[in-house]
Amino acid sequence: MKTLLGRRTRLLAATATTAGLVLVVAGCSSSSGGSAGATVKGVHVVKAGQLTTCTHLPYPPFQSEVGGKVQGFDVSLIDLVAKNLGVKQQIVDTPFENFKTGAFLNSGQCDLAAAGMTITPERKKNVDFSDPYFEATQAVLVAKSSGLTSLADVKAKGKKLGAQAQTTGEDYAKSKGYDPISFESSDAVLNGLRTGQVQAVVIDYPVVQGWLKDKANADKFRIVDNLKTGEQYGFTVKKGNKPLLDAINKALKDAKADGTYKKIYEKWIGPYDASVASSAAS
Secondary structure (H helix, E strand, O other): OOOOOOOOOHHHHHOOOOEEEEEEEOOOOOOHHHHHOEOOOOOEEOOOOOEOOOOOOEOOOOOOOOOOOEEEEHHHHHHHHHHOOOOOOEEOOOHHHHHHHHHHHHOOOOOEOOOOOOOHHHOOOOOEOOOEEEEEEEEEEEEEOOOOOHHHHHHHHHOOOEOOOOOHHHHHHHHHHOEEEEOOOHHHHHHHOOOOOOOOOEHHHHHHHHHOOHHHHHHEEEEEEEEEEEEEEEEEHHHHHHHHHHHHHHHHHHHHHHHHHHHHHHHHHHOOOOOOOOOOOO
């Protein structure tokens, strides 16, 4: 999976009104099929007046709930799409495994998914991805008191490694011969490190950046590896939904051209790196 970005002056207003949150139980049936939706500027939406986005909370800085509102890098970018369509974004919290299968897109529960999701050939079989909007790396975070100095050190010293379930961080660890302990969310990953269930974790670098903004975390933990895995994030839509995909790609292209993307990135991620704005195929 995963890790994330930025802004524009108009963004603050968009974020202030950002997406309400709807909790969805896995396996629930959809009651918002095509007949209940509407078409705006040539794009069909599953619910009139809104662009419904599936995500998986929390995953700061890409999406998290603060003060009853869901906000973050992904949220701000999709707010641009919604604004162009003349609707408001609505967030639906769903299990991350649904993003790999496209289940809630296919059932008409959501119009798109935005969850700091890495573009992979396997996932492309089930969903259509937008142009890449973020270049991601994986970070290895350890307790300063652990004595660990690298990912290789974790194995050499027989320590336990943690990762978020169903993510490319977990996949990467397994590909290198590790057997990571899986946690359901990024918050659970950090809690596992705090409580000593694991002595190191591998997860998207932007997520770790967000954690280390908290002085208590910065005092206790440190990054010992930054793994360049060639990952790019993309938003997803139901297979064949070209009108919405085109609308997403246009909003991303315009935001990169007019400086909005840079502002959003700096707000949520940190100092801007032009390489993350690459639109090259994954």
